[in-house]
Each structure stands twice: as structure tokens, then as C-alpha cells.
Amino acid sequence: MNYRHAFHAGNHADVLKHIVLLALCDALVAKPAPLFALDTHAGRGLYHLAGASAQRTGEADDGIARLIAETPRDPLLRRYLEAVSACRKQHGADAYPGSPWLLAHALRDIDRIVCCETQPEEAKVLAATLAADRRVRVQEGDGYAAMRALLPPRDGAARIGRGLVLIDPPYETQLAEFDTSLAAIREGLRRFPQGVFALWYPIKLRRTLGPFQRRAADLPAKSVLLAELLVRPDDSPLRMNGSGLLVVNAPWQFDLALKPALAALSSALAERGATSRLHWLRSPA
Template sequence: MNYRHGFHAGNHADVLKHLVLVALLDALKRKDAPFFVLDTHAGRGRYDLGGVQARRTGEARAGIQKLWDEPPAGPPALAAYLAALDAARADAPDTYPGSPLLVSKALRAQDRLVACELLPEESAALKALLASDPRCHVQQRDGYGAVKALLPPRDGNTRIGRALVLIDPPYEAQEGEYPLIVAALREGLERMPQAMFALWYPIKQRATLQPLMRKVAGLPIKSALAVELLVRPDDSPLRMNGSGMLLVNPPWQVEKAIEPALKPLARAMGDDGASWRLTWIKQETP
């Protein structure tokens, strides 16, 4: 695997992914009961926006930098996301936080994170970043295998009844990743049916995603919601025109928190033809 997220940190896909992640964490924290987060493809946790990789692509300048330069007013979910970034960057303002760092800042004393990263260099950097936080554990391993190994989660001898699994693979061979994703979702649901799963996926041409969506809808789930942001029309298979977050077993009414933030994101980061949408792939009936 050759993927390095440093080239893409802070781009429009990160903005959508992390805004949704912060909204999910906020929903989990509404109850006092502990929760567990499994980040299957965690990366190094923090990315230098002034570094060689970020400067080579300039993706952050067309992504998060647009929001930092002119922060959009309005939706609470967007304000919460930007506040979470500020908290994670307080001691390193020229960086962009990855998902495990954002999660670590959101955890309460009773909550736990396991972050998996297969690449040795990235895993070592993440271990160093989170070393002082006893609530966080980093494992150098295949994240898909961790779904089977770590669900249902335990803290010592105590089972944790709530879990969020973030699946954010590199998609180096996009269609080859889909069977792994579906297998991991099926395994996770068998082991912990009430767990929440958040899958990030790239969008080149949306029609190519339909087989994945049909397979997910066929799993034993109560509900699944796709949250999508396109910064340009999905008319080219050669570039990432947008991305989505597929939420399996999402929190009640989380879509009402997320949807108002999508229009400001499209306006800030999108070209002509930018769009957004929320689609229920499967919806629980009353």
C-alpha cells in the first residue's frame, strides 16, 4: 500500500468526513453511558499543512483553508466542527488533525478509542501523538480484522454497550475495496448489531456506487443514511468530484444536525455545479 494521507489532508473530503464525525460524537455524548470508537484506517493523526506533501497538491487550500479564511455563519454542526479543529490544533496551528486526534479530544473519562494503522511509519507517528492519553490505544494492524477482534468492546472485564466504527480506507483499487467493506460490516453487525458504522467513500461518478449501496441495504440493519457533498458535477471517472459518508445505524435525527451545514460547505469549497444530498438507503419504519 502506497497511500499517504498527507497529500490530501484538509481537502473537501476531510471536511465532510470530519464534520459528520464530530456530529456523531456529539450525539453519542448526549448519554452518560460510555462509548467505544474503532478507527480502522487511522493514519498518523496529524498532518503538516506546510509540509512537502500538502504543498505539492494544495488540496487543503481548496478545502479547509476556504473555511478558515471566511468562516461561514450559521449551522451548529459546522460551528462544532470548526471548534473541534481549533481544539485539536491548539498546540500545532499549522496542521490539520486526522480522525483519531479529533476523537481523542472528544472522549470523556469513560470512553475509549482504538485506532488501527497498518503502515509502520504512520502507526509510529500516531502512537507518539496519543501516547499520553490512557483512553486511546493504537494498534499496527489491518483495520478490517480489528472489527472481528474488537467487537463487542470491553474495558477490562466490563462490556461497553455503544460503539462507533469509522471505516476510511484508501481505495487504491476502489471496486476491490467494496467486498472488504461489506464483509467487515456484516461481521461487525453479527458481533454487535446495535453498533454504529460510518463509512467514507469517494465519488467520481455516483452511478458506480449503486452496487455497494444495494449490498449494504441487504445487510441486517435498521437504517442507513448516505450524506454526500460534491464540489463539482460527477461527470468524470478520472478525478474525485466529491465524497460521502454512509452511516449505518445512525443516531436518531442526526440528519437534521448535518443537513444545514452542507450548503455552506458547497458554497465555500465548490465549483459551479457543486451539490449535496442526504439519501436514506434503508430507513427504519415506525
């Protein structure tokens, strides 16, 4: 599976991922201490849905476009739509924010952000997009290596005690990517046990994810939460029928805020026979 951001910007998976990301940011900034955020597979940070790549797939029509048309009442969904609207006021009516843009606009002046991207051209565009923001550092290179190098996070000589790591790989190695990402999270927890780690993953046949989820449940974390959205039945291995976020060390009562949002998102985007799921692989004490 070759999941390139530009071809899928604004689709149902992006909508889920970005709603969860903003909800995590808002929960974390509710406390006054500084925060570090690492985006390991950042992409270019800003997309235009009228561009050739997005138009080729048309996936945003069944994602962000449908959600805007629904005018949802759920606060997390409205929060997300307000962020998209702010992006469009700044960058044009067809703009869609990637995770680096959302992080930069959800976090505070006291927070620090590092965004990693392996593709040189994408990294160059990302650096230009966020060049005016002194809180953000863009690194061209491997995001998993950055986790080893940057955790535990520091601001100069001072250690930052709180953080969020978003892992959004392209799954070019398909199921083998789960081994890589879980190993990275395990090492990240060893270095930064209080950090919040969020791993996005695609769903074709959900039953094939059993080994990944069993290994995730064994991570040395306080809690492990799954949030999944299938927009169609998971009966075809040839297309992405949904996606999920594995949230490790989720903020307190995060599931209570996310549960109605996930139900509202499913109602807005899903086809008949689709499902959503919010499930603790390891419940908080």
C-alpha cells in the same frame, strides 16, 4: 486509487468526513453510558499543511482554508472549525487533526478508543502523538481484522454497549474495496448490532456507486444513511469529484442536524454544477 492521508489532509473529503465524525461523537456522548470507538484506517492522526506532502497537492486550499474564510454559521461546521482551532493552538498554526485526534478530543474520560494503521511509520507517529492519552490504544495492523477481534467491545470483563466504528480505507483496490468494507460492516453488525458504523468513500463518477449502495441498503441494520458532497460535477473518472459517508445505525434525528450542515458546506466549497445529497437507503422505523 491510492489515497494517502498526508497528501490530502484538509481537503474537501476530510472536511466532510470530520464534520460527520464530530457530529456522531457529539450525538453519542449525549447519553451517559461509556462509548467505544474504533478507527480502522487511522493514519498518523496529525498533519502539518505546510509540509511537503500537503504542499505538493495544495488540496487544503480548497477545503479547510476555504471553509475558514467563509466563517459559516451552521453549528456543526462551527463545531468542526473550533476543533481545528484547538488543534492549532496545541500543535501550530498549520496543524490539521486527523480522525484519531478528533476522536480523542471529542470523547470523554469514560470512553475507550482503538486506532489501527497498517503502515509501520504512520502507526509509530500516531502512537507518539497520542501517547499521553491513556484512553487510546494504537495497533499496527489491519483494521478489518481488528473489527473481528474487538467487537463486541469490552473494558476488561465488562461489555461496552455503545460504539462507533469509522472505516476510512485508501481504496487502493478501487471498487473492490466496497466489497471488503461492506463485508466487514455486515460481520461487525452480527457481532455488535447496536454499533454505529461510518464508511467514508470517494466519488469520481457517482453512477458507478449504484451496486455498492444497493448492497448497503440490504445490511442487517436499523437504518442506513448516505451523506454526499460533490464539489464539482461527477463527469470525470480521473479525479475525486466528491465523497460520501455511509452511516449505519445513525443516532436519532441525526439527519435533521446534518441536512443544513451539508447544504452550508456545499455552498462554501462546491463549484458550479456540484451537488450534495442526504438520503436514507433504509429509513429508521
